[in-house]
Amino acid sequence: MTDAPVDAASTPLVLVVDDEEQMTAIISFALETQGLRTVVAADARSARALLETEPIELIVLDVMLPGESGIELCRSLRETSDVPVILLTALGEVDDRVAGLTAGADDYLTKPFSPRELALRVQAILRRSAGSVSVPDPAGQVLRCGPLRVDAAGGAASWEGAELQLPETELRLLARLAQDAGRAVPLRTLLQEVWGTSRTEGGRDMVKSMIYRLRRQMLAQGAPGDLIEAVRGQGYRVRVLPSARRR
Known part of the structure; x- marks a missing residue:
């Protein structure tokens, strides 16, 4: 019996960016055993070249790259692309994780x-990007808050x-708060x-950074900077404000 042919066009392609060959081999193997395809880049320049020529659906990106760092690459990509990014950081480097999330990363691993955990996170983000995991909205209605x-x-x-021009993750977060x-x-x-995880280690920093980024993006597009506020010991909420004009 022969295996059924793989339809490459329908198989998600993941870009792995790391300058350590052993690490890219490990990551690629883990992803490919889960039915994904991978391409590899050792630096930011090579990564950009692949993004221009290949249908990349997600990036696994190391912070420590030769030349331009992973955080710098992520920040520049966010100016033109919403492709999901999972950042790889050194254990204990909290500043790198916060900086990466602020720059636009969707998730991180230390x-x-x-x-296997990386592969599962990649699959979860790809499912959300494809729309199979949505923000809870039982009635299927548009959410209105003033x-x-x-x-x-x-x-x-x-x-x-x-219209607010928001990346997919920020939109899901805003919808959940709304x-x-x-x-x-x-x-x-x-x-x-929003993230499809019960893992709370590092989660506080991840949510805090995403809230900061969402506030900044909405403020730049005319919404008040204090629309989303932290409630000490409880979480985050969207303030309900009156409309500034009649409909």
């Missing part, structure tokens, strides 16, 4: 890590009628329902 409107299923949000507008959503709930 070295040494379990290759001048804020969030259509999670349609992948859109607006403030006072002006679902309970005026009430604090616990950290654990956000991790489970």
